Amino acid sequence: MPTFLDERQPLYLRIRDDLAARIAAGEWRPGDAIPAEDALAEHHGVALGTVRKAIDELVRAGMIERRQGRGSFVRRSDFGNAMLRFFRHTDAQGRPLLPSASLLERRVEQAPPEIAAALGLAAGAPILMLFRLRSNQGEPILAEDIALPLPRFEALADWPADEFGDLLYPFYEKVCGAIVARARERISFGYAQPRLAAPLGLDPGAPIVVIERTALGYDAAPLEWRRSYGAAERFSYTIDIQ
Amino acid sequence: MPTFLDERQPLYLRIRDDLAARIAAGEWRPGDAIPAEDALAEHHGVALGTVRKAIDELVRAGMIERRQGRGSFVRRSDFGNAMLRFFRHTDAQGRPLLPSASLLERRVEQAPPEIAAALGLAAGAPILMLFRLRSNQGEPILAEDIALPLPRFEALADWPADEFGDLLYPFYEKVCGAIVARARERISFGYAQPRLAAPLGLDPGAPIVVIERTALGYDAAPLEWRRSYGAAERFSYTIDIQ
DNA sequence: TAGTGGTCTAGACCACCGT
DNA sequence: CGGTGGTCTAGACCACTAG
Numbered sequence: 001m002p003t004f005l006d007e008r009q010p011l012y013l014r015i016r017d018d019l020a021a022r023i024a025a026g027e028w029r030p031g032d033a034i035p036a037e038d039a040l041a042e043h044h045g046v047a048l049g050t051v052r053k054a055i056d057e058l059v060r061a062g063m064i065e066r067r068q069g070r071g072s073f074v075r076r077s078d079f080g081n082a083m084l085r086f087f088r089h090t091d092a093q094g095r096p097l098l099p100s101a102s103l104l105e106r107r108v109e110q111a112p113p114e115i116a117a118a119l120g121l122a123a124g125a126p127i128l129m130l131f132r133l134r135s136n137q138g139e140p141i142l143a144e145d146i147a148l149p150l151p152r153f154e155a156l157a158d159w160p161a162d163e164f165g166d167l168l169y170p171f172y173e174k175v176c177g178a179i180v181a182r183a184r185e186r187i188s189f190g191y192a193q194p195r196l197a198a199p200l201g202l203d204p205g206a207p208i209v210v211i212e213r214t215a216l217g218y219d220a221a222p223l224e225w226r227r228s229y230g231a232a233e234r235f236s237y238t239i240d241i242q
Numbered sequence: 243m244p245t246f247l248d249e250r251q252p253l254y255l256r257i258r259d260d261l262a263a264r265i266a267a268g269e270w271r272p273g274d275a276i277p278a279e280d281a282l283a284e285h286h287g288v289a290l291g292t293v294r295k296a297i298d299e300l301v302r303a304g305m306i307e308r309r310q311g312r313g314s315f316v317r318r319s320d321f322g323n324a325m326l327r328f329f330r331h332t333d334a335q336g337r338p339l340l341p342s343a344s345l346l347e348r349r350v351e352q353a354p355p356e357i358a359a360a361l362g363l364a365a366g367a368p369i370l371m372l373f374r375l376r377s378n379q380g381e382p383i384l385a386e387d388i389a390l391p392l393p394r395f396e397a398l399a400d401w402p403a404d405e406f407g408d409l410l411y412p413f414y415e416k417v418c419g420a421i422v423a424r425a426r427e428r429i430s431f432g433y434a435q436p437r438l439a440a441p442l443g444l445d446p447g448a449p450i451v452v453i454e455r456t457a458l459g460y461d462a463a464p465l466e467w468r469r470s471y472g473a474a475e476r477f478s479y480t481i482d483i484q
Numbered sequence: 485t486a487g488t489g490g491t492c493t494a495g496a497c498c499a500c501c502g503t
Numbered sequence: 504c505g506g507t508g509g510t511c512t513a514g515a516c517c518a519c520t521a522g
Binding site for chain 2: 492499
């Protein structure tokens with residue numbers, strides 16, 4: 001029988017929070033099955049329907065996936081290529097292309113105030129800065145400034161650049177045990193400075209879209225800050241609203 | 243006892259579809275209360291929990307709002323000012339401003355292919371085109387091309403222009419009985435043609451954001467097409483992703 | 485076949501709302 | 504106070520998955 005956090009909360013919310021905390025603590029990792037509903041019901045001393053309602057909440061929050069007949073699994077958030085949804089590129093058959101990535105710069109810095117604030121660090125705290133270019137068949141699509149807090153991501157400072165791979169988030173998980181669960185993105189518009197125009201193959205001053213992202217873990221702690229840049233003319237994004 | 247649509251569907255989905263169809267048919271309008279859960283349970287010959295699950299679905303879909311102790315109500319989708327979430331303007335105290343609208347042009351046309359397709363009409367079908375400017379304290383924020391199918395919106399063709407009001411959707415509902423329930427928007431970037439630059443107070447060729455929207459009724463039928471334009475430099479949009 | 489989630493029932497009591 | 508939605512129980516049976 002687990003200890004409950006807030007006696008005033010309904011049972012199903014307390015169970016939801018208990019499960020969420022155990023996922024955040026790493027008791028189950030993405031892809032793992034959580035215990036069966038009847039086991040959880042017995043463990044928490046509640047009816048099955050109450051556990052189902054708790055899991056419903058976590059499914060809505062994107063933390064858990066149900067698979068009938070198999071179990072309920074911690075969801076692996078898969079937005080390694082999410083930035084590309086703004087700059088969709090398809091091959092001749094209309095299938096989406098996964099761009100390759102190349103690491104252009106890597107250095108240790110003191111976090112400027114804006115990045116420090118986004119990462120929840122003190123200004124001047126040490127960070128690892130990456131500058132990355134993503135391209136499709138040699139054609140540049142996106143440039144990215146990426147900031148990672150140190151010493152959390154120390155291992156990446158000396159890791160061979162050619163082993164970084166096209167998708168960083170699985171790489172963070174493998175090398176540093178850091179699991180990205182969700183993110184907040186802000187889209188705005190600007191003009192390409194020469195530093196960006198050159199690798200993107202644009203004229204200096206060309207209009208670009210700027211996508212700023214803070215990626216968070218299951219415990220809502222900031223893990224990564226990045227700012228991505230792409231040609232404004234190729235930007236397109238669709239939303240459904242109610 | 244109502245007739246059910248698809249015997250293979252679970253009960254709660256059939257009840258959800260029945261309620262959704264009755265809302266789409268106008269049996270209850272936005273703001274109206276739907277029958278109490280126990281009444282619906284008896285009416286459909288099912289247990290209370292089954293009706294609750296059906297209503298849960300409609301709440302998730304944004305069609306219904308629950309209010310404890312009062313009832314469940316058809317939701318009035320309120321995105322009259324949703325376009326402004328991309329161009330947030332606040333007063334000195336940080337409160338959002340509701341811009342005023344002025345109708346600059348109004349004419350009956352034959353729908354060009356793109357607009358006809360979006361509205362589900364044959365190319366060349368008659369539409370009412372509006373051109374509108376939205377401003378804050380005299381400062382232009384957004385220009386909008388709006389297309390409405392005829393004869394559905396016939397009443398607006400001759401309605402006094404100064405009675406259109408700042409928000410069109412409540413106006414459509416009042417004058418034409420057309421209720422907008424949801425919409426799909428596509429954001430892209432472009433450059434201001436003189437026709438747009440002048441009213442927006444921009445230089446011709448200035449970068450602009452283009453937001454194309456198709457607004458739908460509860461029955462998913464297209465009601466309105468619009469394309470909104472604003473200065474790219476003032477654009478900002480935040481999204482949470484999982 | 486055993487184990488999982490999915491649907492459904494028929495209750496009970498609580499929390500909130502308006503009169 | 505009566506009526507509403509919100510929580511919770513203790514079952515039953517079904518549908519799907521894997522070995």
